[in-house]
Amino acid sequence: LSLPGVAPLLCAGITTYSPLRHWKVGKGHKLAVLGLGGLGHMGVKFGVAFGAEVTVLSSSPSKEAAAKQLGAHKFVVTSDQEQLNSVRGTFDFILDTVSAEHDLNLYLSLLKTNGTHICVGVPSKPADVSAFSIIVGRKSLAGSMIGGLPETQEMLDFCAQHNIVSDIELIKIQDIQKAFDRMIKGDVRYRFVIDMASL
Structure with missing residues (x-):
């Protein structure tokens, strides 16, 4: 693989690969990737490679073409209430890559029963989460940071097999x-x- 494209795999790559592997995200799952930046674009690539149906959730309508180019199956503009309502209660997992402040309660409502919201972005202020956002539907709010050396090597091998690098x-x-x-x-x-x- 091209080394410049491999370099960010050691940060953004493993940060998104590790939780998707830990929660065994794959075929038959509906995965939403919240935010399409350095972390989000890797989450899309891995989610698609693992066989999940991937939807990008973004506040920027202009990012739809880029999301589809990366392999995302669907795109939802989070500022469009009608679009949000159409995906309420539909996702098995949300990979939250956003480091700006955002309403976790809103996104928890998009999960199915037993769904998991995985935070890998790091907002500067603590989140305000209502108990009802997680107890209704037995939802989980989780976090993940990075992987160790064995998992990083596993990710690099996976990327080599599937021709995945960072943009x-x-x-x-x-x-x-x-x-x-x-x-x-x-x-x-x-x-x-x-x-x-x-x-």
Whole structure:
């Protein structure tokens, strides 16, 4: 595989691979990936490769084409109440990659009975979760951070077999400030990788 595309697998890749493997997400499951960024785009790739039906949940309608290009089967605009209502109570799993504040109660309502909401994004403020959001439907709110060395090797082997890499922009070290400014604005698809030959 292309090494620049492999580099983010050691962070964004294993962060999304590990929980999907732990909860055995695969064929017959409906997986929603909340947020389509550095983590979210890897969640889509892995979910599809594992055989799940993948829906991207995003507040940005403009990301639909990118989601479908990554292999997502469906796309739901979270600011569109009608679209949200159409998927209420339908997902087995939600992989939550969002680090901005968002309403977990809203997304927990999209899960089936016994569904699991898996947090891998890290918002700066604690979430406010109603007990009714989890006790109605026996839902689980869970989290996952990263995997150990054996699981990381397993992920790399899986990626090699399925030709999966991160979508990246290769930059020179001299352009690091421009890249940082773009990252703050959310203007990157989906990871910057520094070409060490430019040092």
